[in-house]
Each structure stands twice: as structure tokens, then as C-alpha cells.
Amino acid sequence: MTEREERFIVIPARGGSKRLPRKNVLPLAGKPLICWTIDAALATGLAARIMVTSDDEEILAIARRYTNNGLIVHKRPADLASDHASTTDALLDALNAEHQAGHDPKTLILLQPTSPLRTSEDILAAVRKYEESGSADTVVTVCEVDHPTAWIGTIGANGQLQGLDLSGERSQGYQKEYRLNGAVYVACVKTLRQQGNLFTDNLRACVMPRERSLDIDEKVDFSICDRLLQRN
Numbered sequence: 496m497t498e499r500e501e502r503f504i505v506i507p508a509r510g511g512s513k514r515l516p517r518k519n520v521l522p523l524a525g526k527p528l529i530c531w532t533i534d535a536a537l538a539t540g541l542a543a544r545i546m547v548t549s550d551d552e553e554i555l556a557i558a559r560r561y562t563n564n565g566l567i568v569h570k571r572p573a574d575l576a577s578d579h580a581s582t583t584d585a586l587l588d589a590l591n592a593e594h595q596a597g598h599d600p601k602t603l604i605l606l607q608p609t610s611p612l613r614t615s616e617d618i619l620a621a622v623r624k625y626e627e628s629g630s631a632d633t634v635v636t637v638c639e640v641d642h643p644t645a646w647i648g649t650i651g652a653n654g655q656l657q658g659l660d661l662s663g664e665r666s667q668g669y670q671k672e673y674r675l676n677g678a679v680y681v682a683c684v685k686t687l688r689q690q691g692n693l694f695t696d697n698l699r700a701c702v703m704p705r706e707r708s709l710d711i712d713e714k715v716d717f718s719i720c721d722r723l724l725q726r727n
Contacts, residue, residue: 510551550576
């Protein structure tokens, strides 16, 4: 097996999106949202097979523009694009398509198209973290949280704000905390198949800056991201 066949980059893109309809094909700073992730994957120069998997013909047509660059385009079954289908389901379907094509990758790299500010170097850093660890633990990209979780609470039925730390501690006094940013996941294919889960019991973190950790979910996210990219 060649090094290129060892690694498998998957970019899953559904056609449907409730909060921001058709977001994967919306023009962001001059090109469809999904193109930012495809371009970043290609720019890594990694020895890897790269696949876009989607149920949507418009998304697949955009992806086919990159087939001369070695991109693989896979149409997934419609039932794997519903609100009830998981990302893991789509990944296993993509892996099965690879197996049927005669390839048996060992490492899966998941890139969600809703993280267009993620760079090729962010992807490479996560892959290095995974390969240098010598373990099968999944590597996830994270960023530092804006505020301590001690300042997060719930609102009760009577409108009371509950569960906050009201000690008056300044934010600098709390230990640094991190959240998943959804930009890059690197996992062992064998573990994914055996457990049916992208996440292992132990995760390894690859830290990204907050300014590249924007995840597009709603129109406001899209607008902010568009302005940031237009500025560069």
C-alpha cells in the first residue's frame, strides 16, 4: 500500500440545511463555501486520497471541477443525508466506497466544509499530532473558549439564573479551557469501524486560534466569515 492510500481525507457535504439553506454552495468571498475546504485539503500536499461525499447534485458538480486534481466524488445514498443520519454513517459509507474501489486506508481525516477559515497548515498540524502520538487516539482541533465555563449557567422556570460562579474571580484567574471547533478530526479507520464512533475514549487536542475556528451554522456566522475573508 502506498503512502497516498494510507490516508483518506473525507469532506462530507449535505444538500439540506435548516438554519442556513444551501449553505455548502453559497458564495463565500467569491467561491462556494465547500471550495474553501477542498482548496485547503489540496494545499496540504499530503499523500492522501481526497473524497467529497454528498447527496446533492449541485455540490457534486462543484466537486467534479477538482477531479483533475485527484479529487474523488461520491454520491451517498439519500438516507445518509437526512437529519437523523450521523456523520459516522456518512464516513462509513465513504470508507465502504473506497474498499469497493480497491483501497484500504488506515487513517481517516475528516474536514467539515463549515470551517472555511481552517488552513492547510491546521490540517497538517493535526495529522502530525496523530502520527507522532503513536496511538490510535482520535485527534481533534480545539480552540480556547472566550469565557470561563464557570460563568455559564441555566435559567430556571421562574427566570432565575443558576449555576454561575459569582465569586468575582477575574477571567485570568481560571485555568484555560478549550472546546471542539469542528475543523479537523484525525482517526484510526480500524477503530472507527470497530466502535462505530469517530471519538475514542481518550482524545488528543490540536490547538487552533479562535480567529480560524469559526463554524458556519447560521446566517450571521456566514456574514462574519465573508467579511473576514474579504479583508484578507
